[in-house]
Amino acid sequence: xxxxxxxxxxxxxxxxxxxxxxxxxxxxxxxxxxxxxxxxxxxxxxxxxxxxxxxxxxxxxxxxxxxxxxxxxxxxxxxxxxxxxxxxxxxxxxxxxxxxxxxxxxxxxxxxxxxxxx
Ligand SMILES: N[C@@H](CCC(=O)N[C@@H](CS)C(=O)NCC(=O)O)C(=O)O
Numbered sequence: 001x002x003x004x005x006x007x008x009x010x011x012x013x014x015x016x017x018x019x020x021x022x023x024x025x026x027x028x029x030x031x032x033x034x035x036x037x038x039x040x041x042x043x044x045x046x047x048x049x050x051x052x053x054x055x056x057x058x059x060x061x062x063x064x065x066x067x068x069x070x071x072x073x074x075x076x077x078x079x080x081x082x083x084x085x086x087x088x089x090x091x092x093x094x095x096x097x098x099x100x101x102x103x104x105x106x107x108x109x110x111x112x113x114x115x116x117x118x
Contacts, residue, residue, distance in 0.1 A: 009048025016053050021061045034117060035065050040095040042067045043109075044080050051106040052090045058110045062117050069093075 026034065043059070043066050045052035059066055069076050071089045081087050084102035092103040092112065103109055 006048075012050055012053055013048055016057065021057050023060055024063045026063065031063065034063075037117075038064050038066050042069050042093040044069045044071045044076065044084075044091040044093065045089045046070070046072055049089055054106050055090045055092075055109050055113075058113055062113060064113060064117055066092075 041064075043052070043055060045055070045068055047070070056068075071077050071080055071087070071091075077087060080089075080091060080102075083100070084091050084093075084104070086104075088104055090104075090106055090109055092109045094101040094103060094112075103112055
């Protein structure tokens with residue numbers, strides 16, 4: 001089972017690399033503002049999780065430089081479970097007005113990114 005999942009994961013990564021979406025281009029000043037805003041976001045994710053790949057593709061499409069956090073690493077996993085509530089990726093950590101919010105579900109995350117940055 002592990003080996004099948006591993007192989008599927010590699011296929012997903014390969015297809016994702018071959019069919020990488022085109023990055024949105026913005027004027028430099030506008031991109032700098034977006035980069036500043038996305039510093040307050042982190043995506044807890046696994047490299048080969050299809051739902052995480054879906055979110056990363058949207059990030060690329062919109063040219064959003066969001067910090068990726070590997071939730072396989074024990075320390076990151078523990079923080080995700082303790083603060084967000086459960087071990088599920090992707091999960092977007094949003095820091096805003098001194099508060100931290102955690103957003104689960106790839107479709108919800110994509111909607112949030114589209115609404116805020118598209
Ligand atoms: N409906 C969720 C599904 C997410 C999901 O199933 N993620 C898997 C990884 S692909 C997960 O977090 N599993 C828990 C684990 O690995 O322990 C979404 O669209 O984000």
